[in-house]
Amino acid sequence: KVSNNIEVSVRTINDIPVIDIKGDVTAVTGAEVKTAYEKVSREGAMKIGCHFDPACYINSGGLAFFIEIASESRKNKQTVCICGLSDHFLKIFKMVGLTRCFDIIDDPDEAMKGGCG
Secondary structure, eight states: OOOOOEEEEEEEETTEEEEEEEEEEOTTTHHHHHHHHHHHHHTTOSEEEEEEOTTOEEOHHHHHHHHHHHHHHHHTTOEEEEEOOOHHHHHHHHHTTGGGTSEEESOHHHHHHTTOO
8 A cells, every 4th residue: 555645743741752644654654753853853762652544554664763763762762652542553652562662652742741751
């Protein structure tokens, strides 16, 4: 499933940038998520949230961007919280080991109030 159907935006909750992701995260559109991550990183964020819309679709190309973000965030000593993943994609994140790299949280607003990790 390849589509340019993605909407990526950044909001701030308690001084923590939260990347909101709606739509399909693929090899093409995943670059928008990575660009948002790089922007908040350049701005000095040490804690970053990624909030997935429940209807998000992620294919292997999209997962590759999260593997890159996991690697970069580890190098940058950042905490990245992920919330909103469907049960299906949570299983996939576990299978590829991403749940060891990111804090997986149920509710974005509560997560950010608690300091994202």
